[in-house]
Amino acid sequence: MLGYVAVRLLSAIPVLGIVAVFVFFLLTMIPGDPAQVIAGDFASPEQVQQIRAALQLDRPLAERFVAWALRLASGDFGKSLFSGIPVAQLVGQRIEPTLMLATMTVCIAVAIAVPLGLVAAYKPGGWVARASMTVAVLGFSLPVFIVAYLLVYPFALGLRWFPVQGYVPLSQGLWACLHSLTLPALALSLLYIALIARVTRAAVLEVLREDYVRTAHAKGLAERRVLVRHVLRNAAVPVVTVVGIGFAALLGGVVVTETIFSIPGLGRLTADSILRRDYPVVQALILLFSTVYVVVNLGVDLIYAAIDPRIRY
Amino acid sequence: MAAPEASMSLANADTPVSVLAALRRRPLFLICVGIVAAFALLALVVPFLPVDPAVLNPLRRLRAPSMLEPFGTDHVGRSVLARTLWGTQISLGVGLAVAALTTLAGVSIGLLAGYIRALDMVLMRVMDAVMAVPAILLAIALVALIGAGPVVIVVAISMPEIPRMARTVRAGVLVLRELAFVEAATICGGRLSTILLRHILPSVAGPVLVQATYVFAAAMILEAILSFLGAGTPPDVASWGNMMAEGRQYLEIAPWILVFPAIALTILVLAINVIGDELRDMLDPESAR
Secondary structure, three states: OHHHHHHHHHHHHHHHHHHHHHHHHHHHHOOOOHHHHHHOOOOOHHHHHHHHHHOOOOOOHHHHHHHHHHHHHOOOOOEOOOOOOEHHHHHHHHHHHHHHHHHHHHHHHHHHHHHHHHHHHHOOOOHHHHHHHHHHHHHHHOOHHHHHHHHHHHHHHHOOOOOOOOOOOHHHOHHHHHHHHHHHHHHHHHHHHHHHHHHHHHHHHHHHOOHHHHHHHHOOOOHHHHHHHHHHHHHHHHHHHHHHHOHHHHHHHHHHHHHHOOOOOHHHHHHHHHHHOOHHHHHHHHHHHHHHHHHHHHHHHHHHHHHOOOOOO | OOOOOOOOOOOOOOOHHHHHHHHHOOHHHHHHHHHHHHHHHHHHHHHHOOOOOOOOOHHHOOOOOOOOOOOOEOOOOOEHHHHHHHHHHHHHHHHHHHHHHHHHHHHHHHHHHHHOHHHHHHHHHHHHHHHHOOHHHHHHHHHHHHOOOHHHHHHHHHHHHHHHHHHHHHHHHHHHOOOHHHHHHHHOOOOHHHHHHHHHHHHHHHHHHHHHHHHHHHHHHHHHHHHHHOOOOOOOOOOHHHHHHHHHOOOOOOOHHHHHHHHHHHHHHHHHHHHHHHHHHHHOHHHHO
16 A cells, blocks of 8 residues: 555656656746846836846856756745745645635535436436436536526625625634635536536446345345445445546636636636746646646556455555 | 546447437537527638628717627727627637647547556546646736747647546446457557557547537637636737627627627527537437437
């Protein structure tokens, strides 16, 4: 087990290394003088010179890359070009809302999608099956901001159950925080629900044909027990896998959702920083998001063993 | 964005007769093909219609839908109907270009990675890395940094979709390369390009087609999201994403600015996704059920 974890951790390094190289060379893809482009049209020559010095653009490329990678390794992500605040500090301030939003979204999505997929497979012709497959195809067809407005219109503007936008920090109470995130989390979860429900249905259909399910029925187990203990548990591996893979879509959705709902999280910071060309912040955020994705999927691999005792590392 | 991954099956091509029979049993597929064809036709004829997306009419700003203006007018008095019609061109164009580029790049990478062992490790690690960056993030970063030209937008939207296509193709090639007919072609001294293109490619065409359909749909959504975030098509272009971004500020007083392009986008993407699902079920009866 420990050996397996070590191997997986090591195999994540080249992936993150490639992301880091890519993130670094994004800067070189800017046509013309990056310092001028980053500074914008109204910058004074001094400002341009400042940015050039901050990014060390006057040094050779290879030298810059090595210096950057070394600083990164020591945890120094540089300073924001926009505010001058160290990137690590800037990012640290924004983690809480995004963490809350992502956690809530995953919980909502799994809580809705797994039962939906299970019932859809169990009663193929039924209305739940049809409804869930409609939700699935809608989830892939609606951009997250349209889903957001479909929720905001009735529930925030009409019924006024939830705020139209804004975030209540955790320090003001868990309930208030969750309440302020309800609509964003619901909007964000639709695509995720679609992904998970689709895979759950396919996996459960597969398992339902297995002999051991028939045996379980034959020995007179209650229907519910068969479904949960025998079917769902055996269908869990692909479901958990898609929860991990879907995490990339979730993190991307965070950028849009936080912008629409004015949530001061990492997604909002990303969108703002990209539009401001705050290059060090963008670099750090892309690396952070990718690392989270890789770590989540590493975690998913380890969960396999817990779900399925046949999997041994 | 997150297009579902086409399942891998190497079903044989049906005879024409059974294809027709299968189509008749799938009215939903035909309806959706009809919807997409209608949009495509609109995109082609819109330059010849008496609708101008750029004409400003400050006296008739934010008018609700009426007989004269069926979709209403926006905040500078432009016709929402005209802009929605013109937006069809942008969305379909971007979708088509992205699907084509993704297919070309993904199929090439998938074929090479699946067939040439030495390349597999390197190519697939790069694909893993691209997949680890959220699609929206990758696309806005590319567009914002390089500048919003049509080529940049298409490349930026294609990049995150390529790994999934490559993986689909690679999975198929790994199965095929062990089969007798590929082995026979290799023994007969077939050139690498002949084996890959003539012998292997046709057998993975089904899953590639399905995946390309999903990419088509996902690309249109991503284009709208990019415009919506202000990192997409230049703001003066009448794309659905731009219209929705502008309409966002007037949501409470003039919802039609956002609603009509949203409906158009949803119907078109929905139709294409359903076509993808139906194609998958037709090409791979195992997964249909």
